[in-house]
Amino acid sequence: MSQQDTVLYDAQGPKARRRTRIGTAIAVLVLIALAVVVVLRLAERDQFSMELWGPLINPGNENFELVWEVIGEGIVNTLKAAIVAMTLSVVIGTLIAVARLSLGRFARIPLIGFVELFRGLPVVILVYLSVRALPDVGVDLSDWPGGQVFWGLIIGLTAYNMVIFAEVVRAGIASLPRGQREAALATGLTNGQTMRIVLLPQAFRIMLPAIISQLVVVLKDTSLVVFVANFDELLSQGESIIRNLGNPIQTFTVIALLYIAINYLLGRLAQYIQRRQGRASTRAAETTDAGPNVPVGGGA
Amino acid sequence: MGPVLENLDLYVDGFLTSLSIIVVAMVGSLLLGLLIAACRVSPVPPLRAFGTFWVSTFRNTPLSVVLFFCAFGLPELGINRTFYFFGVLGLILYTSAFVCEAVRSGINSVSAGQAEAARSIGLNFTQGLRYVVLPQALRTVVPPLGSVIIAMFKNSAVVGAFGVGGDLWSTGQTLTSARGYETLPIFIGVAIGFLLITLPAGAVLQVIERKVAIAR
Numbered sequence: 279m280s281q282q283d284t285v286l287y288d289a290q291g292p293k294a295r296r297r298t299r300i301g302t303a304i305a306v307l308v309l310i311a312l313a314v315v316v317v318l319r320l321a322e323r324d325q326f327s328m329e330l331w332g333p334l335i336n337p338g339n340e341n342f343e344l345v346w347e348v349i350g351e352g353i354v355n356t357l358k359a360a361i362v363a364m365t366l367s368v369v370i371g372t373l374i375a376v377a378r379l380s381l382g383r384f385a386r387i388p389l390i391g392f393v394e395l396f397r398g399l400p401v402v403i404l405v406y407l408s409v410r411a412l413p414d415v416g417v418d419l420s421d422w423p424g425g426q427v428f429w430g431l432i433i434g435l436t437a438y439n440m441v442i443f444a445e446v447v448r449a450g451i452a453s454l455p456r457g458q459r460e461a462a463l464a465t466g467l468t469n470g471q472t473m474r475i476v477l478l479p480q481a482f483r484i485m486l487p488a489i490i491s492q493l494v495v496v497l498k499d500t501s502l503v504v505f506v507a508n509f510d511e512l513l514s515q516g517e518s519i520i521r522n523l524g525n526p527i528q529t530f531t532v533i534a535l536l537y538i539a540i541n542y543l544l545g546r547l548a549q550y551i552q553r554r555q556g557r558a559s560t561r562a563a564e565t566t567d568a569g570p571n572v573p574v575g576g577g578a
Numbered sequence: 579m580g581p582v583l584e585n586l587d588l589y590v591d592g593f594l595t596s597l598s599i600i601v602v603a604m605v606g607s608l609l610l611g612l613l614i615a616a617c618r619v620s621p622v623p624p625l626r627a628f629g630t631f632w633v634s635t636f637r638n639t640p641l642s643v644v645l646f647f648c649a650f651g652l653p654e655l656g657i658n659r660t661f662y663f664f665g666v667l668g669l670i671l672y673t674s675a676f677v678c679e680a681v682r683s684g685i686n687s688v689s690a691g692q693a694e695a696a697r698s699i700g701l702n703f704t705q706g707l708r709y710v711v712l713p714q715a716l717r718t719v720v721p722p723l724g725s726v727i728i729a730m731f732k733n734s735a736v737v738g739a740f741g742v743g744g745d746l747w748s749t750g751q752t753l754t755s756a757r758g759y760e761t762l763p764i765f766i767g768v769a770i771g772f773l774l775i776t777l778p779a780g781a782v783l784q785v786i787e788r789k790v791a792i793a794r
Binding site: 398400414 | 579620621622623624625628634637638639640641642643647650651654655656686699711723732733734735739740749755760761762765766768769772773777
């Protein structure tokens with residue numbers, strides 16, 4: 279154990295190192311035993327047969343190209359939906375945050391109520407309502423490029439994430455040193471100019487990691503449309519492959535790995551940016567109240 | 579709101595089922611999350627690797643995929659249960675990764691100097707943990723852990739959509755598809771059911787946060 283990334287224990291002495299080695303051996307044995315049980319069970323049920331895996335991993339298989347075309351289309355649609363929803367959420371969220379900061383103490387109460395209300399709703403219900411109920415109340419999106427379900431999904435995801443972003447933006451602005459706003463106003467900028475030219479650009483820089491982490495959440499949430507309507511995103515495409523080939527474990531494994539790969543890379547990107555900013559802003563952080571850490575709403 | 583009031587008894591049943599999903603998943607994911615967190619901060623390398631693997635798997639997979647995996651994958655391993663079981667299990671697995679990360683970041687937020695100071699005044703490992711590290715860690719853990727749990731409350735709707743019978747979501751489904759009610763009022767009723775859980779939970783969390791807040 280070279281790195282000291284926890285406060286729980288000291289650098290280990292000879293006794294503790296021996297205990298760690300014994301623990302390591304036991305842990306390895308237990309984990310291997312678990313893996314063996316799972317693999318044996320799967321093998322017993324013939325889940326490793328090339329008949330089931332072939333279309334996914336063997337380029338020579340007759341279905342290989344078609345399957346990956348379907349999956350590729352799913353990835354494109356998932357990314358498209360996530361990016362559009364994300365962009366709209368950031369824009370509307372920023373507007374909400376700015377409105378909240380510029381309104382008076384009483385005028386902002388309805389806005390806060392609105393934000394709290396939407397923060398308490400499950401995203402799957404918002405997606406359901408905007409896909410299923412919007413046409414009922416006369417909102418026809420089927421002429422829009424992408425169609426009814428796509429925009430229903432976008433609206434549902436945006437409704438959920440815009441209020442999260444409103445909070446992120448607010449925290450980002452609040453974490454800036456007060457002198458920034460004071461100096462901007464002192465140089466003769468109006469309130470709007472101060473917000474637009476001085477505060478928001480800095481806040482966005484601080485928020486960038488939070489925005490990317492939230493993109494992971496949005497990307498995962500696009501798959502919820504599978505419970506609501508037909509839209510060819512990654513998970514739904516996986517389902518239709520399973521309907522045709524009858525290989526749920528194999529296809530879901532591949533689909534899950536694709537989600538994990540995309541989201542893991544996004545997560546690392548967020549970490550990287552945060553670390554880079556951490557280096558740049560250690561001096562600035564000392565003068566702020568909240569520090570540069572902007573909370574990401576919701577978590578899951 | 580007519581259709582909601584007409585079927586209030588169904589809604590109440592659905593609400594109680596949803597509540598049971600939430601309570602079971604909360605206890606399960608807290609316990610499992612703590613266990614995984616213990617693995618991730620332990621001095622044993624394979625356990626740490628296992629914890630990291632667990633967290634990056636379940637944090638980066640959509641809950642819907644985890645649920646499908648539980649329902650279609652586990653029967654292949656010889657585990658045959660109800661959809662309620664698979665749904666709650668999926669929610670627990672998924673949430674445990676977030677619980678683990680909240681707990682771990684709380685433990686790591688205690689500065690190493692605190693533990694060193696504890697040792698230098700003669701406290702042993704257990705005492706240092708008990709009187710110095712954990713009290714501070716728990717306080718920092720509360721806000722992120724609270725928002726993870728509230729997010730889990732909301733995610734329980736996905737478990738309902740996945741097909742657990744009798745919860746708030748399926749109440750809405752039954753009323754709209756089988757009995758021909760309009761979607762909007764029925765699902766606003768479902769939404770209100772969830773708000774009855776999430777809004778008070780958020781308020782309670784704020785009170786707790788204020789109680790445990792420490793100036794650092």
